[in-house]
Amino acid sequence: MNLIERDEALASLQEMLAAALTGKGKVAMLSGTVATGKSALLDAFAEQAVELGALPVAATASRMEQDLPLGVLGQLIEEAPLVEEERVRALALLEEGKRTAMSSGLASETLDQVDAQIAHALCTVLLELSERYPLVIVVDDVHYADRPSLLCLAYLARRVRFARIMVIFSYSDYVRSTDTFFWTDLLRQPYCGVVQLNPLSRQGVHTLVRERAGEEVAVRFAEDWYAYSAGNPLLAAALIEDYLGGPSARERDGEPAADEPVVGERYGQAVLTCLHRGEPELLRIARCLAVLGETDSLDRLLGLGHTQISRAMNALTAGGVLSVGRFRHESARTAVLAEVGLDERRDLHRRAAGLAHADGAATSVIADHLVQAGPIDAPWVVPVLEDAARDALREGRTERGVDYLRLAWQACTDERRRLKIATMLVRAEWRINPEAPDRHLADLTEAMQRGHLRGGDGVVLARALLWHGRYDDAQDVIEHLTTAGYESDPETVMELNIARPWLRATHPAFASKLGEPRADTGTALVSVAAGRRLETATALAQVLVNGPHEGALIAVERILRLARLDEMSMDTVECALLALTYGGQAEKAAPLCDLFSVEASSRRAPSRQARLSAIRAEMAVRQGDMVSAEQYARAALEIMPITSWGVTVGSPLGSLVIALTAMGRFDDVHDILDRPVLDAMFESRYGLHYLYARGRYSLAVGQAALALRDFQLCGELTGRWGLDVPGLLPWRAGAAEACLQLGRTEQAAKLIEDQLSRCNSRTPRELGMTIRLLAATSELRHRPMLLRKSADMLQNGGDRYEQARSLFDLAEAYRGLGEHRRVGMIMIRARALMKECGAEIGGPQAAAETGKQTAPALSGGSAALLSEAERRVAVLAAAGHTNREIAGELYLTVSTVEQHLTRIYRKLDITSRADLPAVLEFGGAAVG
Known part of the structure; x- marks a missing residue:
């Protein structure tokens, strides 16, 4: 390593050496934090000493050899160029000294543990050698030297004043040695001086980077590397190596250096090197920080005094490992954490959880420790985990909330409370993946039958069972709710009142199972959040039963603008968005849906994000935006796999099939329809979407009979369930189109007439679609008027795809009437709309005409x-x-x-x- 910013220290040592060469012995105490380059400086100085005619004799102390008597002094004797007679005598003295030290038990800080005559004789060997050669005696990391060696070295240091000897002792600033006599005895000598090595300055790091990696890299990254290393040369050098990918590795391979300041394995290893070369308690503290991530209660966790902790933290900060009690870079924490065993981690978290609870810390802090600690048998554990889970779910930390609830469920021994936790867990896991809580449903169903589950939780259970198509179990739960005397429980009454309209709109076959609400269960018992859920569920049911009502739609739009995706409001958001969509106001609902999707993503609630994407796909279909419909539907099925959707998969699949069919991608549609779906899906609203989409596909590929069957099944189900409104699915229009393909004009006309009687100004989209078909059954001379009206209605309804279809038919009508000038203009307009929709441009005749007319x-x-x-x-x-x-x-x-x-x-x-x-x-x- 180049000696950057070490000129002053080197000059001080050179000055001492110059005095020693004239017979004025010197002692230098070279001090600095771990890995600040003390050893590198000593090596460089030793080379200079040789050039000046001095003889270096070096030893390195080690913590691992601290119990080896006279080990360090022995290194010096073996290093010294003694004649054979001197060497034999010195080795014999060392053996005798070791026996004396070991027999004394190292119980004293006086020369009694090393015979004074032996110490004198060993030091005399070196003093006599200096008469032949000026000596530079170097002991690196002297704070790890064994005590007998320290006694002899102190003896020698006191006798070098008039010898041609310079003694250099290097040591760490953070020294725990109890042999204070060594330091106090030497530092009071007038010929002893301290040479302090500091970390590199900001400019020093810039210089190091410039020398290792070039000026451009220094300009870009030296500031970052200074922040990560605090000027520690070892850490700074490791950062440069991480960037370069190893010394000259990228140059050898002919690859350019990385564009970003990589902080990787070499940096982490350098941090470990610093810690292992320091005192053991520094490593313990660093490991504790890596596990816990905080400095609170370190003294109690490690059994160290506050003063010791403060000194250690200061040392780790000065050494470039920590900053304000935290690792300077996550790579450092990762490297330290990798050395901590699982049992040690759990033990630290277990004790930290107990201390945090005793100190009244936030429940999230305690719960985080509990999750990492494993089982703890204490009465406060379950309540803390429950409270922390509620907070986490409210704040959008869904995965963390699930972790807390799972641990609480495992730790709880009270059956009723455990069931309550299981219900909370079902709700929480639902946000991530509705398939995950399936394993709890059987236990909860059994508990419901035994009367161990609250009525409100029973409603949650029934809805979960319906999602997964387990209708028999859901029916049992619903029947139990209506017969087990829950009328006195306000929460149950509230949940049942909300469930009725929701079932009416989503699983209409089950709505009658709950019966009618009692006259005395008004809204007085309903909270604000529950009131919104009830209002939006009721609005959705009204739209699907009676068609759109302006007042109700205004109310749900207002609720949407106030709602947030907290623990209970997903139902509110979903029902409100669907009420607007089925009520013909997809253009208002779409931007609101986008906002909620962003919120769901930020809250890490993939289940909610997927459900919102499915709703957004339905909106895009109704707006005629087939590209967006495909994107949203695919996103929904990617965020949450098909196996997790249960019966609700009909919604995203239906939108995807309609979009791909409009695009003419029939092979893709065929693959989608080949995927198995739950039979139970066709007993829900979601099955209607699937059937209608399948009918649209069959129409497009010329299988009109199959299409008619699907459309008629839609009609049969919506009629049976009381949901036969045009805004849900215009199945009659689809059936009429199929009949026209089959040549059944009279049947088509009846379907069209029936559909027209159900449409009004609040359903312009469905009205426009039906008028287009009415034109197909009318005389040619009447068709342009009807088709222009159809296009206008569809433009008002916001469906550009259906509007384009009406315009294509209008062009064909004008063609039949011989008004060719109009044909080309309208065909261009229709093709432009189709292009905007991302749909397939219809018909070879349309393409031919477009080729003739351009505008x-x-x-x-x-x-x-x-x-x-x-x-x-x-x-x-x-x-x-x-x-x-x-x-x-x-x-x-x-x-x-x-x-x-x-x-x-x-x-x-x-x-x-x-x-x-x-x-x-x-x-x-x-x-x-």
Whole structure:
């Protein structure tokens, strides 16, 4: 290692050596923290001493050899260039001295444990040698020297004042040696001086990095490495090696150096080297910090005094390992932690948990220790874990909350309390993976039958069983809830009242099992959160039973804007989003759903994130955005695997099938429909989505009979369940389309008439889809009017895909009427909409016509030339409307429309409406 920032220390040693060479002996005490380069400095100085005519004689003390009497002095004797007679005499003295020291039992700090004559004779050997050669006697890590050697070295140091000898003792700043006589005896001598080595400065680290890795790397990373090492040369050098991938390794392999300041294995190993070269208590404290991550109660955990802890922390900080009581980098903690055995870790956490509880620490702190400690038999353990779990779930730390509850469930011996914990665990695990709590459901069902489970928990259990398609078990639980006398329990009554509309909308076959609520169970017993759950569940049921109601939808939108994904509100959010979606307001629900998805992701609740993605996919289908529908549906199935979805898998699968079918990716759809699903799914609302999507696919591939069967089954189920509203699934429109393919026009007309009677202004999407089919059953001359109305309704309903289908049919109607000028314009517009949807552009005839007719989109700059009134006229004219139709639509006179068109042609530099672009873009938004 280059001696960066060691010039001053080296100069001090050189000055002492110069005096020693003239017969004025010196003693140097070289001090510094662990791994600050003391040994490197001694090696460099020894080389210089040789050049100046001095003879280095060196020894290194070791903690492992501290019990070896005269071990360090023996190293010096063996290193010294003695003549044979001197060597034989010295070795004999060493053996005699070892026997004396061992027989004394090392019980004294006086020369009595080493015979004074032996100490004198051994030191005389070195003193006589200095008369022939000036000596530089070096003892590295002298604080680890055995006591007999320290006694002899002190004896020698007191006699070098007028000898050609320089003695250098290096030691760590953090010294535990009880042999204080050694230090006090030497430091009071006038010829003894202390040379202090400090860590490298910030500039010193920059210099080191520049020499090892170059100027560019120093500029980029030296500051970071100084922060991670605090100037400790060993740590700084290890960081550079981590970056370079080993000395010259990248250059040998012809690879560039890494772009980021890698902190890896070499740095961790260097930290361990520092700790192992220090005092044992430093390593113990570092290990305790690595396990616990905090300094609280270190003195009580390790049985050390507060003063000892403070000194050790200061030493570890000065040595570059810690900063403000924490490891300077996680790699250091990881390396230290790897050396701690499992039993030691558990024991530390066990004792830390007990101390934290006794000190009244936060429950999360205690619980974190308990999770790592393993079983602890103490009455406070279970309550602490329960409280910590509630806090963790409320704060969105779902996985941690599950860990606490699992441990509480294992530790609890009271059966009723254990069942309560199991119910909490089911709810918590549900957020991560609904399949996980399945193992608890059988035990909870049995407990319910024995009357050991609360009514509110029973409702949670029933819903979990329904999710997994275990309808028989769910029915048993529901029947038990209605017959076991839970009417006096407010919580149970509240949960049952919320469950009724939820079952009505989701598992309608089970809604009747709960019966009607009692007249005396009003909302007085319902909390604010429960009130929101009840209101949104009721709104969803009303939308699916009676169709959208403006007041209810306004209320659920307000609730959504106030709701957060805390422990109980996922039901609130889900029901409210679905009520808006089925109520024809997907455009309002979509951005809110996106916000909740972000929150679910930040709270690490993948189950909730997946369920929200499935809802978002349904919204995208209803908006005609097939690309987004596929993305959201696939995300839902990736975040949570199909096996975890239970019967609810029909929702994301249905959206995915519809989207892929619209895109013309029939092979992908075939693979999806080949996947097995639970039969129980078809007894829920989710099965309806699956059946309807399968019918759409069958229609697209020409299997109209299969499609008709699926649509009719949808109708049968929705009729039986009382959910036969167009906003849920427009199955009659699908069935009518299938009938038209099969040539059953009369049957199709009846289905269309029935559907039209159920639609109104609050269902523009479904109304527009049905009017498109009505046009197909009407005379050719009536079709353009109906199809334009259909396209307008679908534009209002926000479904661009269905709007494009109506426009394709409109183009074909105009083709049949011989109005070819309009065909091309409308076909371009339809194709543009299809492209926006990411759907397959329909029909070879449409493609052929599009190839003949092209029209550029109107740019934002050109659009700015038109007034608002002119723009509205231009849009309708581009869509193929006659002047009279435009006048009727905009409540203008025909003359006014003609005047608008004249100005439009002039401003856009065109000659007729045939030159109008089919898609007009104003301010970045397409209008067509």
